[in-house]
Amino acid sequence: MIFHTQLRIPGPTPLPERVVRSMNRPMIDHRGPEFAAILAEITAGAKRVFKTKNDLLLLTSSGTGGLESAVANLVSPGDEVVVALCGNFGERFASLAAAYGAEVVRLEFEWGQPVDPDDLALILQRHPKAQVLLLTHNETSTGLTNPLRELARVGRNAERIVVVDGVSSISSIDIETDAWGIDVAVSGSQKGWMAPPGFALVSVSERAWAQQEKARSPRFYFDWKEARTWAAKGMTPFTATPGWPGRRSQGCRRWVSSSSLRTVSGRTR
Numbered sequence: 001m002i003f004h005t006q007l008r009i010p011g012p013t014p015l016p017e018r019v020v021r022s023m024n025r026p027m028i029d030h031r032g033p034e035f036a037a038i039l040a041e042i043t044a045g046a047k048r049v050f051k052t053k054n055d056l057l058l059l060t061s062s063g064t065g066g067l068e069s070a071v072a073n074l075v076s077p078g079d080e081v082v083v084a085l086c087g088n089f090g091e092r093f094a095s096l097a098a099a100y101g102a103e104v105v106r107l108e109f110e111w112g113q114p115v116d117p118d119d120l121a122l123i124l125q126r127h128p129k130a131q132v133l134l135l136t137h138n139e140t141s142t143g144l145t146n147p148l149r150e151l152a153r154v155g156r157n158a159e160r161i162v163v164v165d166g167v168s169s170i171s172s173i174d175i176e177t178d179a180w181g182i183d184v185a186v187s188g189s190q191k192g193w194m195a196p197p198g199f200a201l202v203s204v205s206e207r208a209w210a211q212q213e214k215a216r217s218p219r220f221y222f223d224w225k226e227a228r229t230w231a232a233k234g235m236t237p238f239t240a241t242p243g244w245p246g247r248r249s250q251g252c253r254r255w256v257s258s259s260s261l262r263t264v265s266g267r268t269r
Ligand SMILES: Cc1ncc(COP(=O)(O)O)c(C=O)c1O
Pocket: 010, 011, 062, 063, 064, 065, 089, 136, 138, 139, 140, 141, 165, 166, 167, 168, 188
């Protein structure tokens, strides 16, 4: 008899049985046609979940790598960056920006309290040079979901590049990336997607690409341009995580290719 661990954490989530079984298969060539077909399928389906027509990049990393890619591609050392935070993952986003030499402007709320859109508008007004705004959608450390639609609207009205840590929310909690004016949204495969850990999903708007042209932080592994160029050829720039996005990603694949695609909030709450 096989005993399954009952994972009751925000992620990695338990995997459906068929996803677990699909891992027991041989590797595929990550530069071959099967890989290219799966990459295209996952990308198209993930765009439907993000509700975006923007580019959607799949990076070999955990969610934090996706967040780091946003900072590396959008921020130059010395730039002011506004970070709205109310918990551990907001803190981490602020530390990440600081590690890249940003002047971090903190808009801080008590843990467990949501970020206030009016306060955000004020701080953006006071810091007109801060081009990039970092938001957390679901603050996993306290379980609080921020009012993302309103916060993104404030950022977009102030003409900032709106970046969202949606690692634990996207695919579990509704998001409308394009309609809400979100330039960059990041998720992680091991959360609501019910896939194994190992890749980050990052949507990038035209405005974010324009900012990327200007930003001068060092970047190599997480260079979005490389990811886009290689994705057009049906590949990732570097070796994908073992089995990814081959059959190990059945979980993610199942979600994104499902015709009844919808968020899974009812199930995960
Ligand atoms: C909101 C949020 N951001 C970032 C992360 C970090 O993601 P990872 O552990 O995949 O790097 C997590 C992980 O729980 C998270 O919940």
